[in-house]
Amino acid sequence: KQFHYDWHWQWAYGNGDLGNQGVHQMDIARWFLGESEIAPTAWSIGGRLGYEDDGETPNTQIVYQAYKTAPLIFEVRGLPSSKDEDKKMDSFMGAEIGCVIHCEGGYVVVPSYTEAIAYDKSGKELKRWKSSDDHFENFLKAVKSRKREDLNAEVLEGHISAAICHTGNISYRLGEKKGVDDIKRAIESQTGAGETLDRMVKHLEANGVDLKATPLTLGPALQFDPKTEKVVGNEAAAKLMTREYRAPFVVPNIAA
DSSP states (O other): OOSGGGGGGOTTTOOHHIIIIIHHHHHHHHHHHTOOSOOSEEEEEEEOOSSOOSOOSOSEEEEEEOOSSSOEEEEEEOSOSBTTBSSOOOOBTTBSSSEEEEOSSEEEEEOSSSEEEEEETTSOEEEEEEOSSOHHHHHHHHHHHTOGGGSSSOHHHHHHHHHHHHHHHHHHHTOEEEOHHHHHHHHTTSTTHHHHHHHHHHHHHHTTOOTTTSOEEEOOOEEEETTTTEEESOHHHHHTTSOOOBTTBOOOOOOO
């Protein structure tokens, strides 16, 4: 109805909770993966489900970045854990807003921006870390010193993490509404995708969402050249990698 916080939910000037919160979590996850480029393949599933409003972006979403090291999967939850819990969010392996890194001998949970906990396969805590340097503090330190080497990370890292939000959303925006069984068949070969979809479906069912009346949208698996950050073989997706700017607010096209 009004601008204020809800600008996030309009494609003209927002990119949903994937770009709002997801950029932070996918940045941390990409750090664990050691990946310094966009993923060569990205796809998305989701919808704006469980309520009707003026928003355009999905409030429930899976974004799958098919990195070669391991897949990076982000899940958007715009609804509570169930229709009876209007303020409680879903929790997965100890994280509500955070990251879970699946390893050979156990897993690591990053439940906030200030700590991480490692567990073995049985769930026994092995080690806990606490951060000692806030990222705002680090930025101010670099501004004061004028030394770029004082930064914990180059600004390019922020660009890459933001870019994989956009690649996921582009897939969603080019998607088609599909039944759950059709979606399961389409993603069955992707590591971790089936279980992630099952979690989404259970979450929506707990919120009383009828997926036959309001089906999910399955986006295409888009291919990218990670070096050039260009779409491969999909003209519609390539058009969404930029936009028609409103003069004089134009980002110039400058060759590297």
